[in-house]
Amino acid sequence: EIVLTQSPGTLSLSPGERATLSCRASQSVSSNYLAWYQQKPGQAPRLLIYDASNRATGIPDRFSGSGSGTDFTLTISRLEPEDFAVYYCQQYSSSPPGLTFGGGTTVDI
Amino acid sequence: EVQLLESGGGLVQPGGSLRLSCAASGLTLSNYGMTWVRQAPGKGLEWVSGIFGSGVPTYYADSVKGRFTTSRDNSRNTLYLQMNSLRAEDTAVYYCARHIRYMDYWGQGTLVTVSS
Numbered sequence: 562e563i564v565l566t567q568s569p570g571t572l573s574l575s576p577g578e579r580a581t582l583s584c585r586a587s588q589s590v591s592s593n594y595l596a597w598y599q600q601k602p603g604q605a606p607r608l609l610i611y612d613a614s615n616r617a618t619g620i621p622d623r624f625s626g627s628g629s630g631t632d633f634t635l636t637i638s639r640l641e642p643e644d645f646a647v648y649y650c651q652q653y654s655s656s657p658p659g660l661t662f663g664g665g666t667t668v669d670i
Numbered sequence: 671e672v673q674l675l676e677s678g679g680g681l682v683q684p685g686g687s688l689r690l691s692c693a694a695s696g697l698t699l700s701n702y703g704m705t706w707v708r709q710a711p712g713k714g715l716e717w718v719s720g721i722f723g724s725g726v727p728t729y730y731a732d733s734v735k736g737r738f739t740t741s742r743d744n745s746r747n748t749l750y751l752q753m754n755s756l757r758a759e760d761t762a763v764y765y766c767a768r769h770i771r772y773m774d775y776w777g778q779g780t781l782v783t784v785s786s
Contacts, residue, residue, distance in 0.1 A: 596773075605776035611771065659729055661717060
C-alpha cells in the first residue's frame with residue numbers, strides 16, 4: 562500500500578499570500594494518478610486537481626498542481642478568504658485496485 | 671445535474687449491522703466506478719471500498735475487508751454498503767463518490783455511530 566505524507570500539517574498564512582502544500586508518496590504513484598481535494602467544515606470534499614496537474618471543472622486558475630513519481634505539490638498562488646480549508650492528496654493504484662489519502666494540510670489564517 | 675444522496679446512517683451497537691444507500695441522479699451508476707470514503711469525527715479521509723462500472727470486482731480497505739460489502743442495483747441506480755460486525759472505530763461520516771481515478775462527484779454523507 563502506498564502511504565501519502567502531507568506537509569506541513571498546518572499552514573498559517575494571510576489572504577493574498579502564496580501557499581505551497583507538499584504530498585510525498587512512499588513509492589512511485591502509478592501514471593501520476595494523484596489528486597487534490599479541498600474540504601471545508603461540514604462539507605464533502607471538492608476535487609481541485611487530478612492526474613497531478615489538471616484542474617477540475619470550475620476550479621480557479623490560482624490553484625495549480627505539479628510533481629511526478631513520489632513528490633507532488635499543490636500551489637495556491639494568491640489566497641482568497643474562501644481558500645482557508647483542509648487539503649488532501651489522494652493516489653489511485655490499479656493493481657491491486659485501491660486508493661489512499663494523505664493526512665491533510667490545514668490552511669488557516 | 672449529478673446528485674448523490676446517501677442514507678441509512680444512524681446509531682448501532684458494536685457487533686451490529688447497517689446498510690447504507692447512495693441514490694444517484696444525473697448519472698448511470700453502471701457506467702462508472704463508485705467508491706465509499708469515510709471520515710471519523712475530527713479526522714482525515716479514509717477510503718473504504720470501491721466497485722467497477724462492470725460491477726466486478728469489488729475491492730476493500732484492509733480495515734473493513736470481510737465485514738463490509740459493496741453492491742449496486744442498476745434498476746434503482748443505487749449503490750449500497752452493507753456493514754457487518756461493526757466496531758467503535760467504524761464511527762464516521764460515510765460518503766459515496768463517483769470514482770474514475772479520482773472522485774469528482776460526492777454525496778453529502780451519512781453519519782454512522784457505533785456505540786453501546
